[in-house]
Amino acid sequence: MNAFASLVSALIAVAALAAISWFGVGAIGLDSVFGVIIPYIALAIFIIGVVYRIVDWARIPVPFRIPTTCGQAKSLPWIKADNLESPYNTWGVIGRMFLEVFLFRSLFRNTKAELREGPKITYASAKWLWLFGIMFHYSFLIIILRHLRFFMEPIPSFVDAITSVDGFFQIMVPTVFISDILFLGAVTLLFLRRVTLPQVRYISLPADYFALFLILGIGVSGILMRNYFKVDLLGVKNLAISLFTFHPVPPAGIHPIFYVHLFLVSVLIAYFPFSKLMHAGGVFLSPTRNLANVNRSERYVNPWNYPVKVHTYEEYEDEFRGKMKEVGIPVDKE
């Protein structure tokens, strides 16, 4: 599938999902289906799916110790070793993992290769992916934490604190959140990066665009319902609390845009375990990251090694000693 077809097919898929929920509630009145049944099913798929994927990965043996390194390994005592770039103990692995998970260190090292006239190839630092990625993930995290105000009653004070910092500028009523702007901006920039860089566009598949458009759809529908349609927050919170206490109350009178938002979120979390979004769990299980670079100092035994049947020279000689002597081959033991 070429780049354009990938993009269009993903766009159509997300638009269709949005339309299904919009008309499903607005025209047919399937409030309970989109408000109660689908979210529960999606959450169940998400939880079971993620646990299944993790266990599935954990069942695969790692035959070699294969950390990727970019620093001095520990060797002689007078050569300074770099425990973060080439970890030689568990603390090094934890430190490296922490920087990877929280600061996306390997994206920070991203480079681009360009052919200049000559032809000469040049390599240069390319930080855009890191920048957009970190904007995206942290604003998404803040948005999810802010949503706890609907999921929890009474609302924990940290949610209150995050919300007031996030709405610091008090622009418009209801307040536009900084994280909302960063989030939409980051997703848009990630999308633009994908379509403007020819190499990235070439390797982009519908799955790449689908996740982007789905998340963009969630962001847009969320901002629309907050700042434009102004859905009935009381009804939304009552529904959310009823779901989180397992006493679902069939919702009524909430604007369809809310169900578009909820349905796209449901699709996202149900799709999560089976897609590239599983990098959230996968980063912890990457052998190139979570193993220490101690190949020289510690023996690593391949866990799928079967017990090899050995036949030593002593045993061989015991078996054939008579024949060996007969033809004059020297033997160790007489």
Place this chain on the structure above:
Amino acid sequence: MYNAGKIIIGIVIFLALITAPFWYNLGRPSAPPKLEIGTQEKQCVESKAFMQAKHMVLLDQWRDEVVRDGKRIYVNSTGKQFNMSLQNTCTKCHSSKTKFCDRCHTYLNVAPNCWDCHIAPKEQEKLAGRSDK
């Protein structure tokens, strides 16, 4: 399964984070807030549905018109005139901030900045000192 100990710890952390709202709400029966409107008046400035959904927009518009344009008279959708004033019009009927405004705003963690400038109506039950949430 390899490294079962670490994997299980990871899965337990994941499950704990994801299901946190369920545990948090466990055994806390929550009733949606009930508002005490505090008036015998049948009709607010606009219809009830409009006020429920868009009172913040209306108040924002009032503020801009009064503060920036010096315009004080609001004509509603039925042609009735109102004085655009939070303290003289709104709180004349909705006389208790804690029993009206705050009930929903606290439930939904909405923090309007009305009371940064305006003075909340005196509470009859000495709740006036309560800070705005």
